[in-house]
Amino acid sequence: MSSHRGNKPLGRLLALGFCVSLLGVGACGNDDGLTVTAEAQASCVGEEPTEAMKLAGAAMLPGRVCGACHRTGGQAQNSPWTVSGTVFSGKNSPCNSTEGLPGVFVEILYGQDDPMGSYRAGALQPNGRLKTNSAGNFYTAQKFVAPMRARICESTGADCSSATRVATMTLKVGSDPVTGATQRVDCNLCHYASGQALTRIYLP
Numbered sequence: 001m002s003s004h005r006g007n008k009p010l011g012r013l014l015a016l017g018f019c020v021s022l023l024g025v026g027a028c029g030n031d032d033g034l035t036v037t038a039e040a041q042a043s044c045v046g047e048e049p050t051e052a053m054k055l056a057g058a059a060m061l062p063g064r065v066c067g068a069c070h071r072t073g074g075q076a077q078n079s080p081w082t083v084s085g086t087v088f089s090g091k092n093s094p095c096n097s098t099e100g101l102p103g104v105f106v107e108i109l110y111g112q113d114d115p116m117g118s119y120r121a122g123a124l125q126p127n128g129r130l131k132t133n134s135a136g137n138f139y140t141a142q143k144f145v146a147p148m149r150a151r152i153c154e155s156t157g158a159d160c161s162s163a164t165r166v167a168t169m170t171l172k173v174g175s176d177p178v179t180g181a182t183q184r185v186d187c188n189l190c191h192y193a194s195g196q197a198l199t200r201i202y203l204p
């Protein structure tokens, strides 16, 4: 991962994000312009991030919608993730917990057969094997073919296909329903109790 700045304390900057609009536009400004927006917080209902979670870097803001900032034109546009999220140990783990699960493989699979016959639905995509870090976070800027499916597991093998603890998503994601164009996949966007998936991404 190219790290131009590395970890730095953003607590103050993030805290300023909550001062919002009483004093009008610009009152909460700072050099990075970093604010924990409602969009980023949507998957962590009622949980303000702790100071430790506000450190910019791989373990930041677990459970939050990474792509609210890590996208073209976003607050972290130098690291636009194509796929990102957090694996937790519990079905309904709070974002502000120690339940982020490290060492879990997150695999990005093809969602359908290649019309030209070069890959099959369900096969692992190139560079599609990610591993969760100490916070349970995973992220990548690699390009994938949409639609895609996802599978998570704990495994010592070459992929999740022979793992004993594995969970596979049936839903295909990453393509615009109308145009079919490839879209950023924010796994945390759907994975919370009142989101589309109704659960965290977790390993049963």
Ligand code: HEC
Residues within 6 Å of the ligand: 001, 002, 003, 004, 005, 006, 032, 034, 035, 036, 037, 040, 056, 057, 058, 059, 060, 061, 062, 063, 064, 065, 066, 067, 068, 069, 070, 075, 076, 077, 078, 079, 084, 085, 086, 137, 138, 139
């Ligand atoms: C509120 C905005 C925001 C959210 C949400 C957010 N980040 Fe960040 N992140 C930043 C900023 C700002 C930086 C530092 C500037 C940069 O790297 O572009 C950063 C830096 C990083 C870096 C270091 C990148 C590098 O090249 O050095 C990683 C890794 C990272 N974030 C991962 C994540 C993950 C994973 C999530 C979701 C679980 C996430 N971030 C959520 C704003 C955010």
Ligand code: HEC
Residues within 6 Å of the ligand: 083, 084, 085, 106, 150, 151, 152, 167, 168, 169, 170, 171, 173, 185, 186, 187, 188, 189, 190, 191, 196, 197, 198, 201, 202
């Ligand atoms: C558009 C919303 C949405 C997005 C984005 C999304 N998911 Fe899901 N996910 C769901 C829904 C709905 C289900 C339950 C039905 C199913 O399995 O398809 C699910 C189920 C799962 C399951 C299986 C859970 C079980 O019951 O065993 C896993 C694992 C999973 N998702 C991982 C991921 C990962 C990893 C990502 C990001 C690459 C992701 N999801 C992105 C909506 C989403």
